[in-house]
Amino acid sequence: MIRDQIRQIVTEAIASAQLSGNLPQIEFPPVEIQRPNQPEHGDYSSNVALLVASAVRKATGERANPRQIAQAVAERIEPGELVGSVELAGPGFINVRLNDRWLQQSVLAIIEQGNDFGAIDKGVGQRWQVEYVSANPTGPLHYGGGRNAVLGDTLANLLEAAGYEVQREFYVNDGGTQIQLFIESLYVCYLQLCEEQDGLPQRNLEIPEGGYQGAYLHDYAKLVREQVGDRLAKLDRDDAIAELRQIGREIVVSDIKEELDELGVTFDRWFSEQSLYDEGLVDQLLEDLSGKGEVIKRDGAQWFLASKYPGNEKDEVVVRSNGLPTYFASDIAYHYDKFVRRNFDRVINVWAVDHQGHIPRMGAVMRALELDPDRLEILLYNLVKLIRDGQEVKMSKRSGDFLTVREVVEEVGPDAVRFMLLTTGPERNIDFDMSLAVQRRNENRVFYVQYGHARICSLLQRALQNGYQNPEEMPEDASEIVTLLTDPAELTLVRRMLEMEEQIELAVERLSPHNLTYYAEDLTKTFSVFYENCQVLHSEVPPQLARARLLLILAARTALSRVLRLMGMTAPEEM
């Protein structure tokens, strides 16, 4: 990364100044490189002199002049291929400006890197898992789950760009009471359908208490009947339900999968909770933990002694007194599987904020399993409020039920959904204005960015029509003609593009995929300024300069399309 190179250069300058006696032989803190707010302060800056001066004063009581220290360091930084100039500023900042020549050549580097542009090697050799959505398989996804899907998927994209080996997983809660209720409800619907359609005697069964009754159940029931006819309706209830379990699970899971597909969200693995019971892992772990005194019997139930661990006030039931395990029991087994069997270096679970109380308990589980709790990270996100025509929307007009992810995607399109759900930090509430998201004007940030990309494409297209050489064919004299890019608008555009790797690093470190939306807008804005200031296909523009600008534009397309794809959006060539 460029910033690492700058850091290296500054660090070496310190060592060199110390060797020559211009700096005291004290230990310097690790050099931090920042991005100044003001462009006049250069591309990068370091406050290392301020830190050292303050450290000296604390250690010796003597006053040290940070400007003098900065001066000694700055003197030792020779402008070169990468660094254009170095300046002292303010109380003792070392401001570094990139070499114009280097910026110009970067245009070609960006084009060459293409779809890998911005990739960094931060995570090379590490296997991470992102578990997201993991909604109960009892029906279509509630619109709020869309945020989970977008956050998880985008984060996974970012991690891949940062060099991590990433596994995307959906945990299917097909082992608990909810799916049981769902299957029983589905059974009733199916039975009623068969009674109507096949003239079977009425049994007048009702949806069980706490069961599901959404309109979608009838669609599912139809699918069941298409698959097996009225055969299950003729069986005993228990036998029918046992068989329906598999069929119903398949139907709902494939429905959810399809729904997420429409949003561009995919998974490497759909992990079955039930499988943890089937293979006996849940029982085995409860036994192990009992043996270690982490799980005890009390009041007829089995408890995990979470309160032994920091942040936990209460213990958790893992097996109820009626003998049925709670979801928490399988969660222990699930995380054992993730960390011990599959040995992920780190796992990120994406959870809605109403699950926050579960976080300390999982920390306790990690410790009880003698695992480093830092290997498990939770990305919490807040709720989504949907707005249409200035009014909050909760219900589906079509079904009268809750609004689903599918309906929102159909209404505003997957790109707008993804972008809009990434416009704020995850911990904030978000008001998603669906009316705005479909408008073709600049208030709609999605369109602003995608339009920018389309305009770039159209410009490149026009260039070909006008007989210019296709910049994708990288001209022989490319590295020569890019030196004609000297306009501030041109160089600013290059600078902005080169921020990509830092944006990726930052978003990964903070688990904050929403940084991408701001970067995408920035990039688009910077392109617009260039576009406004620098003509390309115009008779007054010298042909060589036009060719150079076409290369710059191609690089801009590369960068912008890369960000859009990281966000899981399309980069349209025309709109």
Added chain:
RNA sequence: GCGCCAGUAGCUCAGUGGAUUAGAGCAUCGCCCUGCGGAGGCGAAGGUCGCAGGUUCGAGUCCUGCCUGGCGCGCCA
């Protein structure tokens, strides 16, 4: 009551590895437009960064207390 999160411009929000003059979009006002898609661009105005203390040479950012709002505190998931 306890815990977690949020409170930054009129509105919607970035910024929270302390650091050089706190940012963007929209809305408002003014300007650029006979030049590649104006679905643009430039500029102005607009802020006690919830409040009060504290740490620091330096705090929107760290610490403490408080206020407001959301969420959580089940043998639910």
